[in-house]
Structures are given as C-alpha cells and as structure tokens.
Amino acid sequence: MTPMLTPEETTTTQAAAAAHPRVIPAVAEVRQKVKQDLRMGRAYQQGRINWITTIAMGLFHVGAIAALFFFSWKNLLAFAVMYFFAINVGIGMAYHRLLTHRGYKTPKWVEYFLTMCGTLALEGGPIFWVATHRVHHQNSDDEGDPHTPHDGSWWAHAGWILSGRALHSETALLGRYAPDLTRDPVHVWLSKYHWVPLTISGILLGVIGGLATHSVMGGISMILWGTFLRVTVGLHATWLVNSATHMWGKRRFQTKDDSRNNWWVALLTGGEGWHNNHHAHPVSARHGLAWYEFDVNYYGIWLLSKIGLAKKIQIAKFDPHDPKPAGA
Structure with a gap:
C-alpha cells in the first residue's frame, strides 16, 4: 500500500504545485518522510523497552497464571465467550478482514460494534492495528516490516510490541496508512479510548x-x-500469526514473502492461520480456501450476510491446479 497524504495535505500541496511548479519536489519529500516514519522493522526502532507496555503485559501474564488456580465451569464459559467476541469477531472479522482489507461491507453500526469487540483483545485501537497491518503487507518479510521473523522469532512474536517506538497515540502519523478510519470520529474515539470497553467488560464480569x-x-x-x-x-x-505463520507450514501460493498456512494457528485464531492464502489474496474475506481449511471468522461473515448485515463479500478465485497470487 502506498503511503497516503491526508485530504487536507493533498488539497494544499496540489494548489501549491499549481501555483509554484517548483513545490512538486517538496511533495515528494513529504511522501518519502511518511514512508520512512512508518517503517516499523527492528532496524527502525530505537531499541529501548516500552516500560508501560511491558509492565502491562507482565501483569496480565501474572493474572493469567493466577487464573489457573481458580478453575470453574462458569469461569471457563466466561473465557470462551469473551475469547470468541474479542479474537474471532473483533480481531479476525473486524480489525483484519473488514477494516484493514475491506473484504466485505456492513452497516456502520455493525462495523462499530465489531470494532468495539476488537478493543477487548488489548491489541490497541483500530487505527493503530490497521495501520500496522497495512505496513506489514507493504513490507512483508522485508525491510520495514513491523514483525518479520527475519529480525528474530522472538521479535516477530512479541519483541516488536515490548520495545521500540510506541505509536498507539500517534493518530496523525498512523492515519496516513488508515485515512479511511481517521475521517471517522467513532474510530478515532475507539482508538483513543480503546481501553474503555475492556475495563467495562472486566467490571461486568466481576459483578x-x-x-x-x-x-x-x-x-x-x-x-x-x-x-x-x-x-x-x-x-x-x-x-503467532505474525511469527509462526511466517516460519512453519505449507505454501499453496508462491508469494514474495515467507507466509505459510498453519493449521494449529488457524485453530487458535478462527482461520487467521491460513496466512499464505491471505497474503496471496489479501482482500478475500475467506482465508480457508479448501473445504478442509476451517475458517470460523469467515463463517461469521457468511452468517452476517444471511441476515442482511454483510454484503459485497470478496472471495478469492484461483486455479487449484495452478494456484497463483492475486495479480500474478
């Protein structure tokens, strides 16, 4: 994806270029700066630990270990329900397939509800998540990829979150890769206060x-x-989608990156593990392209379409005897 100027910047620079042709090189410089600013690979990070993020992650891991000493079927049910809405509905269906790749369309109120579910995963607001993932696709397993295993398996898994620049609050910078979201006040609010739904849900669970x-x-x-x-x-x-599916699994399509289809990551994430399929056909709302590739997140999108809440669903088309990436 090519870095984008905001509508205001585009209008201003076009007017300036028309009045002063020599301004055009300055426009190129702005675009180049945007590209440099949003390179998120290990070489572009500052190497320091993000202590707020690291401490928060540490506390959640301590809480996770503590939970194991308080098993009950009610608690397991709470885990399963919340996991489904956060990971399957929120991350898979909303953040990834709807907001990032626009693989299907929904009414705005449905989009907002699905996005709110995504905030329950503690993976940042929609603008941060979408911008980061679009940068990943632009530089996949190359210089500037936020989380390629080429920078180390631990870096790809969690190191990129725990160290380097914290971009969650830099909406203007991230918005250059997600201008469709920065123009929407609801997505801006959810990005700024992405911790609110998780906090409220925690209180409700306690009650x-x-x-x-x-x-x-x-x-x-x-x-x-x-x-x-x-x-x-x-x-x-x-x-694991960022790390394991770029290291282990099978490759149906010869993409330019190292993406792979990994069944056990797909099992954990509701279908996001069919990552080679996804990188070959990123706009496709369906990632499991064979009958045996279970894709719970796509089934959710399909269900929405059956009740009139999803339309224009993009499905990858390819020759199974000669599978090629989109555009090849």
Missing part, C-alpha cells in the same frame, strides 16, 4: 461472577479468567 457465586472471590476469579487469562491467550494467538 456477574460475584452474583453467580454469591462471593467476592467468585467475581475476582471470573475477572481472572474472562479478562486476564483470555487476553493473554488471545495476544499470543494473534502474535
């Missing part, structure tokens, strides 16, 4: 758990399972 067990400990244990353990498992599941 539900307390009422269901008639004890404070019941509420705390449900928070541990439905928030801390669920978020931690979901983070690693998503991070």
Whole structure:
C-alpha cells in the first residue's frame, strides 16, 4: 500500500504545485518522510523497552497464571465467550478482514460494534492495528516490516510490541496508512479510548461472577479468567500469526514473502492461520480456501450476510491446479 497524504495535505500541496511548479519536489519529500516514519522493522526502532507496555503485559501474564488456580465451569464459559467476541469477531472479522482489507461491507453500526469487540483483545485501537497491518503487507518479510521473523522469532512474536517506538497515540502519523478510519470520529474515539470497553467488560464480569457465586472471590476469579487469562491467550494467538505463520507450514501460493498456512494457528485464531492464502489474496474475506481449511471468522461473515448485515463479500478465485497470487 502506498503511503497516503491526508485530504487536507493533498488539497494544499496540489494548489501549491499549481501555483509554484517548483513545490512538486517538496511533495515528494513529504511522501518519502511518511514512508520512512512508518517503517516499523527492528532496524527502525530505537531499541529501548516500552516500560508501560511491558509492565502491562507482565501483569496480565501474572493474572493469567493466577487464573489457573481458580478453575470453574462458569469461569471457563466466561473465557470462551469473551475469547470468541474479542479474537474471532473483533480481531479476525473486524480489525483484519473488514477494516484493514475491506473484504466485505456492513452497516456502520455493525462495523462499530465489531470494532468495539476488537478493543477487548488489548491489541490497541483500530487505527493503530490497521495501520500496522497495512505496513506489514507493504513490507512483508522485508525491510520495514513491523514483525518479520527475519529480525528474530522472538521479535516477530512479541519483541516488536515490548520495545521500540510506541505509536498507539500517534493518530496523525498512523492515519496516513488508515485515512479511511481517521475521517471517522467513532474510530478515532475507539482508538483513543480503546481501553474503555475492556475495563467495562472486566467490571461486568466481576459483578456477574460475584452474583453467580454469591462471593467476592467468585467475581475476582471470573475477572481472572474472562479478562486476564483470555487476553493473554488471545495476544499470543494473534502474535503467532505474525511469527509462526511466517516460519512453519505449507505454501499453496508462491508469494514474495515467507507466509505459510498453519493449521494449529488457524485453530487458535478462527482461520487467521491460513496466512499464505491471505497474503496471496489479501482482500478475500475467506482465508480457508479448501473445504478442509476451517475458517470460523469467515463463517461469521457468511452468517452476517444471511441476515442482511454483510454484503459485497470478496472471495478469492484461483486455479487449484495452478494456484497463483492475486495479480500474478
């Protein structure tokens, strides 16, 4: 994806270029700066630890371990329900296939609800997530890729989150890769306050758990399972898409990167593990392209279409005897 100027910048620079032809090189410089600013590979990071992120991740991992000492079927149910809405609905269906690649369309209120589910995963707001993923596709397994295993398997998995520049609050910079979202005040709000839905859901889980067990400990244990353990498992599941599916698995398509189809990552993420399929046909809302490639996230999109809440669903078309990436 080519870096984009905001509409205001485009109008200003076009007018300036018309009045003063010599301004055109300056426009090129701006575009080049945008490209440089959004290169997120290890070589472009400053090497320091993001202490706020690292401490937060550490606390969630401690909470996840603590949850294992408070098993109950109610807590497991809370984990499963919250995991489905955060990872399958929020990350897979919303952040990835809807917002990043526009593989299908929904009414705005549905888009906002799905996006809110994505904030429950603690993977940042929609603008940060979408911009980062679009940069990944532009520089996949090349210089500037935010999380390529070429920079190390640990870096690809979690190192890129724990160190380097923290871009979550730099909406203007990230917006150059997600101008469609920065023009939408709801997405801007969800990006700025992406922690609010997760906090509210945690409080509600505590209330539900307390009422269901008639004890404070019941509420705390449900928070541990439905928030801390669920978020931690979901983070690693998503991070495995960045790391494992660029190292292990099969390649149906000869893409320019190292993407692979990995069945066990697909199992953890609802279909995001069919990563070689995705990199070959990024706009396709369906990632599991064979009958045996289960794709829960696509089934959710299909279900929305059957009740009139999703349309213009993009499905990859290819010759199974001679599979080629889109545009090849």
